[in-house]
Amino acid sequence: MSDVFDKCSNWKDYRIAKATGLYPYFRSIEASHGATEVEIEGRRVIMVGSNNYLGLSADPRVKEAAIKAVEKFGTTCSGSRLLNGTLALHEELEAKLAKFLNRESALVISTGFQTNLALSSILGRHDIVFTDRQNHASLVDGIRLGFATERKFRHNDMEHLEQLLSAADPDAGKIIVTDGVFSMEGDICNLPRIAELAKQYNARVMTDDAHSMGVLGETGRGVPEYFGLEAETDLTMGTFSKSFASLGGVLAGPFEVINYMRHKARSVIFSASMTPASIAAVLKSLEIIEAEPQRRARLLDIAEKMHNGFRAMGFDTGVSVTPVVPVHIGDQVKCFRFWKALHEAGVFANPVIPPAVEAGHALIRTSFMATHTDAQLDRVLDTFEKIGRRMEVIPETRPTVYEPVKIARPGTGVRSNKASEKWAAGSVGQLADKGGLTLEQLSRMSSREVAGKIFDAVEHLTWRAANLQPADLRKLGGASKRLWEKRGELPGLLLEKGAHFFMRNGQDGTTTTTQAERN
């Protein structure tokens, strides 16, 4: 005779972690000093484990707005948006977010988690949803709560996505759902290729821009703006607990779709609405995000500094090109030990272990705020270097060369990663060999189409980069060399050392024609 509670009493991980002193969770913060430093167990530590990207949670203007809302409207709305929990403030926020995000309509929901659950309301029995295997848990659950058929594609694997799309019933309603920036490893979805495939297979596209809204794109609208593909992205969502210094989320898109979700999504109509303080904090943060682009610029400078700072020491920051900077450790226990050493040395970062990442790919996730000082960042780097050497994650002496990371700057959609020119060119050649595309065909494609294909190939290879052997490189064959030689003839395409490619965004972000530029 078993008991529902048996699994709880039999669960050993917690006791083992506690007993070995390697328990890294639920660390209790006693005080905050401008959000970049916090007190834990009476000790002041540098916070590089937060999603407070723009540092607005401690901004006096944001605090003041929240306080005024409490004074005027109290501490709660005591009910759902549908019935008694809609304040004029909610509507003001929705109107301003719709405008900011360049969408017909926006819907504000009490948590980011529930914002993704709301997706379930449009997933009917005859629909098919195509979802990246590494999408956020709340998207996974939102899809499970819907009634559509689910088709998972391998992380950012566009060939796999295309296979699934081409195998699906052509008459079914389709939607491709992807994180914009993947939260644990900081890499970006291949939206250019997704947009192409969506068009080809008549699918809708939704991006989860939790980690990119306020951070990426010329005006901070997130990954769709970053790629100049807002018109191609039907629905976008963001969360307020990151750049917006609050709690909640937003779904934005066509009026009819948002209005339907407003009335049908269970996580909207059966849940109490955002508190007055939380709405007011988002309203003020949005105002600051629009007025102070220098925050985004500073954040991206910091991201670049940290990526390259870690890399110069010999650390591997993976495929990230965002302020989410994962420091790869590998072994899970070593990762916990690394975390503990950081904790003791006064650096607050987070261990990420399987199943959040693949087995053998445990990492320390760091993430940064526009308000971190260089002195704080240097202390963090210094601490990582000492521990990294002691624990033999990095060599005793710094490597002579490393693959630098170049971070996107507002105004350009820069995509950069550590794949070498060979991999990039080679993989386009590979596509040509496999898919019947010749170099001549490639040269007739629009720059965006080519960029999408390169992105796809680079992304795919980058994922395997850690394990890529010289033999693999050789297998790429002559195509890479030929493409590299002909790169000047391909319109709108720049291949350069490090496999960067550039797409400049147009003015309004929705009708952009991608153009390439030489750096």
Place this chain on the structure above:
Amino acid sequence: MSDVFDKCSNWKDYRIAKATGLYPYFRSIEASHGATEVEIEGRRVIMVGSNNYLGLSADPRVKEAAIKAVEKFGTTCSGSRLLNGTLALHEELEAKLAKFLNRESALVISTGFQTNLALSSILGRHDIVFTDRQNHASLVDGIRLGFATERKFRHNDMEHLEQLLSAADPDAGKIIVTDGVFSMEGDICNLPRIAELAKQYNARVMTDDAHSMGVLGETGRGVPEYFGLEAETDLTMGTFSKSFASLGGVLAGPFEVINYMRHKARSVIFSASMTPASIAAVLKSLEIIEAEPQRRARLLDIAEKMHNGFRAMGFDTGVSVTPVVPVHIGDQVKCFRFWKALHEAGVFANPVIPPAVEAGHALIRTSFMATHTDAQLDRVLDTFEKIGRRMEVIPETRPTVYEPVKIARPGTGVRSNKASEKWAAGSVGQLADKGGLTLEQLSRMSSREVAGKIFDAVEHLTWRAANLQPADLRKLGGASKRLWEKRGELPGLLLEKGAHFFMRNGQDGTTTTTQAERN
């Protein structure tokens, strides 16, 4: 070729409701006057459509606590409880809630909705979950996200629950999940019988005390305390957007179970934590709930006044015995028209239509606050009477008699409903006839056992009361009369006009021996 968005563009209900002027949702509140009155479209209306039961959302002490937390900790925690979003404040709140609720452990979650989703983490593939068909949407979704087999029992139908339990694999882990107070109709679950069945069939019990925590039970611990059955209720949950003037929820129970959920529930570990302001509001509200029992007493007085005020006019408030006072209208369009007339006359209440209630049972849901004044309440009653007569929901003249509702008072577990003495006694007799229980056997049972059986029968009949015909009453036969005659001999049992029965709670609420008292 179809489109995921087709269902949105084809959706007509919204356009029809808007076109006919009968659209009752998302009414925008522009200002609040102590929460009991709000401004909508520039007009001041009385709010009787909120779950702010104790009126604490506008309490200056609660506001002050929220403001101080914003000043000290900012407007957000910028991350999940698991990683960087745990403040000492969260832990203080969990410790105080565990103590208040008389449980080993408590876990605070960002919304009440996500609190119920967390249930999914303990529902394994070999478990069976027995769930009331009218449970809250968030429990329904929490169960869908789990992996257990789901068995739905008819609303508060204990015979059906027993059928399902007895038909289930005896070796499976089992849990019975029920709302404490059902949110739309204000009735209470049959926890005495559920506890008996759980013991008999080796099942765990969880109650959703969203609408009873802070409201029912001697100290406001909710439905388990109300019945003196806290030891028999393994898990309890509550939400903060009702009596606690905030946003969020709590799960409380044995340490091992709560600790497991803390680490495994996706709605906990993948969602940003409660904001500092929201935690501080709950902490202060809890202090007030414990220090000011007069708020609960006033609320229950108000509930009784309103139930009986409506009933004296000829309205039907159904089976509710709580401050959720449903006014039954029947037809859906009539319900919308009634709602609109209320709205225009300055009363904010909510229409509840199928599928939230059964077809033909549309109702206006009113709910009350301890801070409503008698003058406000009288204006509400007066408005309902005028509209009710005009729309022929009630007769032109008040009925000469009506079934009064007696509301539970702190210190006694009073269960009252409109079933007559005949129905109550008769239905125990019915149980005796059917189940082989003789009056002699009944007289040897503990008072709680008898109370449970009566409750079951009364509840069952009450649900059918609206349609009960004299012929039905006759069918109950002689047993009722005999039981009524022997009522003095049954220990711990009081049957009186209106089929009230009383169970006095013991001192500590967990080891209570139920005793009866004459009123």
